[in-house]
Amino acid sequence: MARTNAALLQVEGLSVFYGDFKAVDGVELSVDAGEIVSIIGANGAGKSTLLKAIIGQSNRVEGRVRFDGADLAGRSTADIVARGIALVPEGRRLFASLSVEENLRLGWAVGRKGAIGFDEVWRLFPILEERRRQKAGLLSGGEQQMVALGRGLLANPRILLCDEISLGLAPIVINDLYAIIPTIKASGIAMVIVEQDTTRSLAVADRFYCLLEGRVTLAGIPADTSRDAVMKHYFGE
Amino acid sequence: MVGALINQLVQGVLLGGLYTLFAAGLSFSAGVMRFVNIAHGDFIVLACFALLTMTTTLGLHPVVAMVLLLPVAFAVGFTLQRFLLQRVVGEKILLVILVTFGLSIIIQNGLLEVYGADTHKVAGGWMETSTIALVPGVNVGLFSVLTFIAAVIVVGSLDLLLYRSGIGSKIRAVSDDVAAADLIGLSSAWVYAMAMGISFVTIGVAAGFMSIWSNFDPSAGPTHLLIAFEVIVLGGLGSMWGSLAGGVVLGVAQTIGAQFDVAWQIMAGHIVFLAVLVVRPNGLFPKH
Amino acid sequence: MTREQRMLLNTLRLALAAVAIGLAAGPFFLADTQLGVLADFFSMLVLAIMWNLLAGYADIVTIGQHAFVGVGAYAFYAFAALAGVDPYLSIPLAGVVALIVALPAMALLFRLRTVYFSIGTWVVAEVLMLGAGKIEAFGGGTGISVPIEILRAFGLTRSGRLATTYWLGFALAMFALGSTYLLLRSRFGVGLMAMRDNEESAASVGVNVTRARILCFLGVAPVLGITGALITLQKLRVAPQASFSIVDWSVLITFIVVIGGIGTIEGPILGTIFFFVLREYLSDLGTWHLILLGVSSIAIIMIDRRGICGLIRRFALPADLISIAHRSSSQNL
Numbered sequence: 046m047a048r049t050n051a052a053l054l055q056v057e058g059l060s061v062f063y064g065d066f067k068a069v070d071g072v073e074l075s076v077d078a079g080e081i082v083s084i085i086g087a088n089g090a091g092k093s094t095l096l097k098a099i100i101g102q103s104n105r106v107e108g109r110v111r112f113d114g115a116d117l118a119g120r121s122t123a124d125i126v127a128r129g130i131a132l133v134p135e136g137r138r139l140f141a142s143l144s145v146e147e148n149l150r151l152g153w154a155v156g157r158k159g160a161i162g163f164d165e166v167w168r169l170f171p172i173l174e175e176r177r178r179q180k181a182g183l184l185s186g187g188e189q190q191m192v193a194l195g196r197g198l199l200a201n202p203r204i205l206l207c208d209e210i211s212l213g214l215a216p217i218v219i220n221d222l223y224a225i226i227p228t229i230k231a232s233g234i235a236m237v238i239v240e241q242d243t244t245r246s247l248a249v250a251d252r253f254y255c256l257l258e259g260r261v262t263l264a265g266i267p268a269d270t271s272r273d274a275v276m277k278h279y280f281g282e
Numbered sequence: 283m284v285g286a287l288i289n290q291l292v293q294g295v296l297l298g299g300l301y302t303l304f305a306a307g308l309s310f311s312a313g314v315m316r317f318v319n320i321a322h323g324d325f326i327v328l329a330c331f332a333l334l335t336m337t338t339t340l341g342l343h344p345v346v347a348m349v350l351l352l353p354v355a356f357a358v359g360f361t362l363q364r365f366l367l368q369r370v371v372g373e374k375i376l377l378v379i380l381v382t383f384g385l386s387i388i389i390q391n392g393l394l395e396v397y398g399a400d401t402h403k404v405a406g407g408w409m410e411t412s413t414i415a416l417v418p419g420v421n422v423g424l425f426s427v428l429t430f431i432a433a434v435i436v437v438g439s440l441d442l443l444l445y446r447s448g449i450g451s452k453i454r455a456v457s458d459d460v461a462a463a464d465l466i467g468l469s470s471a472w473v474y475a476m477a478m479g480i481s482f483v484t485i486g487v488a489a490g491f492m493s494i495w496s497n498f499d500p501s502a503g504p505t506h507l508l509i510a511f512e513v514i515v516l517g518g519l520g521s522m523w524g525s526l527a528g529g530v531v532l533g534v535a536q537t538i539g540a541q542f543d544v545a546w547q548i549m550a551g552h553i554v555f556l557a558v559l560v561v562r563p564n565g566l567f568p569k570h
Numbered sequence: 571m572t573r574e575q576r577m578l579l580n581t582l583r584l585a586l587a588a589v590a591i592g593l594a595a596g597p598f599f600l601a602d603t604q605l606g607v608l609a610d611f612f613s614m615l616v617l618a619i620m621w622n623l624l625a626g627y628a629d630i631v632t633i634g635q636h637a638f639v640g641v642g643a644y645a646f647y648a649f650a651a652l653a654g655v656d657p658y659l660s661i662p663l664a665g666v667v668a669l670i671v672a673l674p675a676m677a678l679l680f681r682l683r684t685v686y687f688s689i690g691t692w693v694v695a696e697v698l699m700l701g702a703g704k705i706e707a708f709g710g711g712t713g714i715s716v717p718i719e720i721l722r723a724f725g726l727t728r729s730g731r732l733a734t735t736y737w738l739g740f741a742l743a744m745f746a747l748g749s750t751y752l753l754l755r756s757r758f759g760v761g762l763m764a765m766r767d768n769e770e771s772a773a774s775v776g777v778n779v780t781r782a783r784i785l786c787f788l789g790v791a792p793v794l795g796i797t798g799a800l801i802t803l804q805k806l807r808v809a810p811q812a813s814f815s816i817v818d819w820s821v822l823i824t825f826i827v828v829i830g831g832i833g834t835i836e837g838p839i840l841g842t843i844f845f846f847v848l849r850e851y852l853s854d855l856g857t858w859h860l861i862l863l864g865v866s867s868i869a870i871i872m873i874d875r876r877g878i879c880g881l882i883r884r885f886a887l888p889a890d891l892i893s894i895a896h897r898s899s900s901q902n903l
Contacts, residue, residue, distance in 0.1 A: 122466075125466070375684040385868070489830055559682075
């Protein structure tokens with residue numbers, strides 16, 4: 046193996062099946078404590094499936110996922126979240142009839158219980174404190190994404206999996222969201238950022254993987270990799 | 283004449299309290315899990331027989347028996363959901379219907395085997411025989427008033443539980459988006475099991491009052507399911523206080539129907555139910 | 571499929587055809603009691619096929635189909651015994667009445683979704699049963715026997731009547747099987763199965779989901795009504811609890827279809843056979859046979875949703891006995 050220290054999250058030869066269809070094919074990746082890893086790829090490349098498999102929501106899985114040395118095979122999502130991996134789901138997936146505060150509190154209730162509490166979340170997202178009693182379903186897209194992020198952070202994860210947080214949002218809003226990412230990193234939380242949009246995610250990432258049809262086609266450091274190379278492996282040839 | 287009518291109305295409203303007790307647990311579980319347990323009425327009857335055995339063979343006071351039964355009821359509901367019904371939740375509704383239908387038949391015939399076909403009743407002692415004058419001239423049975431109060435307490439408690447407690451927000455979250463709950467680490471299976479357990483506690487309470495209020499026999503389950511069902515559809519799916527309204531409407535309809543012909547009592551209820559369905563397909567107080 | 575399996579499949583198909591032909595000639599070589607049992611079998615089979623069509627293919631789960639059976643029973647009595655209509659004609663007329671009742675019932679019930687719809691059908695059945703029990707001309711709550719003159723129209727001797735009832739039942743069963751088979755092989759049928767597998771996708775490719783459901787519901791009602799008329803001939807009387815029996819015409823049917831294999835053509839047949847065999851041996855057990863059926867039903871759902879059919883498919887023969895697939899292979903009938 047290339048790395049000498051055991052990574053915080055180690056994915057070894059992971060394949061995920063939907064029936065006979067192989068959505069993820071022999072993926073190898075790792076995430077170290079505190080680093081930001083970007084996973085890019087076109088629609089249908091298997092990015093969301095990969096994250097769901099890591100969080101324990103896939104049925105037919107081959108290969109291995111290790112977190113802090115421990116094999117996550119067969120563990121329930123609730124168990125995995127309690128151990129320190131939280132998912133910000135694609136499309137936000139808030140509980141629409143619950144208030145902002147209730148949504149956030151759920152994130153805290155299922156998590157590890159640590160330094161991050163409501164105060165920290167209000168500090169990151171002041172507008173949410175104003176809207177804390179509103180039903181989550183009534184918020185704007187950007188505000189909902191903030192709630193989803195806050196919900197994930199309140200679980201006090203060691204790794205935060207972010208599934209397409211820029212989806213469907215206006216550029217200004219996306220900028221605001223991405224501006225928060227360094228703050229999260231500074232608190233020691235590692236992040237896996239899955240995006241179709243390469244520019245922003247590669248700009249914040251320490252390392253990246255490119256997925257095409259379920260396979261890793263390219264891995265490296267954004268600064269060392271040319272845009273052409275990325276495009277080539279994003280779309281495949 | 284008017285006095286008699288008012289008397290009937292009051293009786294009907296109080297009967298509605300009993301019906302609300304039947305329906306409360308069903309409304310809770312149906313609202314959360316979006317399926318209706320067809321064996322709900324049979325479980326109420328099962329609980330009645332359990333109370334019968336506890337009060338006659340073990341000689342316990344009815345109230346003591348009911349209180350002791352409640353944690354058992356919770357455990358039964360939790361286990362039933364966790365290990366049997368969970369395997370068919372979310373799949374085609376057909377499977378849930380078939381499994382709970384099967385349970386209904388098994389319970390009815392099991393009770394028949396054990397207790398025989400006779401009707402039974404739990405003796406309520408002074409609670410049963412006392413009357414109370416709500417208003418001068420209107421005398422009602424104390425027990426029916428107690429039942430109505432119990433119904434209000436149960437409905438109110440469930441409402442409080444849903445909207446002001448941690449478990450309540452978890453239940454509402456799973457009800458909103460079960461897949462999302464699982465994704466963020468909130469085990470929907472566990473939440474469903476808790477909801478079912480709570481639903482079964484209300485079944486225990488309903489049985490506590492029903493066993494004293496009227497006769498029951500092993501085949502009485504379906505009748506109570508239909509009543510509960512009509513109450514929750516009338517009241518609006520997902521609304522706990524709506525169930526109280528639905529129960530009262532049904533109770534009044536039946537009591538007034540009974541005035542014309544005793545045998546019309548049940549028919550009247552069904553007809554009012556169907557009529558309301560025509561006019562207000564989402565019930566009287568829909569939440570969703 | 572191996573050669574042995576193909577041979578087995580074809581042998582079974584031949585056997586099935588032979589049995590059907592044999593049954594057609596039943597009254598010539600079967601004893602009276604056997605004719606009675608088989609007439610009963612045919613009624614249950616028709617009800618099972620109809621319930622399976624609705625629940626297994628059209629996604630309409632009813633637990634109140636006994637409503638239409640009872641309506642057909644009472645309508646038959648009304649036409650034949652009260653209105654003096656030709657008894658043979660009264661049978662299809664019973665079906666027409668069931669259809670007429672189905673229209674407002676459907677308008678009411680289709681406002682309800684899923685399980686609420688199912689229980690709603692039960693409420694309608696209850697109302698109809700209670701209503702029927704109120705009408706004096708039908709003997710009120712205790713019911714009334716079919717007059718002997720009406721019965722004589724179906725045969726002057728008891729044996730003759732048994733034979734006629736048998737043939738009527740057989741004809742209805744063949745009709746139910748045949749029409750279901752043709753329906754499922756037609757474009758409409760393919761649309762139904764697409765709808766069952768995934769309603770949204772089906773709607774997006776142009777299957778009119780609501781219309782399909784309406785047509786199925788309205789198509790099944792008259793058949794149930796006619797079955798009710800035939801059951802009246804078998805039972806020789808109408809009565810609220812008997813003609814509208816939820817246990818006989820809904821509960822048992824549900825169990826039968828589930829155990830046989832819901833959503834398959836062979837399922838209702840296998841399930842009804844299973845039930846009748848069980849009944850012969852379990853008739854002394856009383857309530858236990860219902861408990862056993864309930865437990866089997868639940869067990870089947872947990873183990874293999876496709877019932878006996880599914881088990882056969884898994885362990886013996888991976889093919890349809892009565893195939894409705896549109897593959898151009900030798901597997902088609």
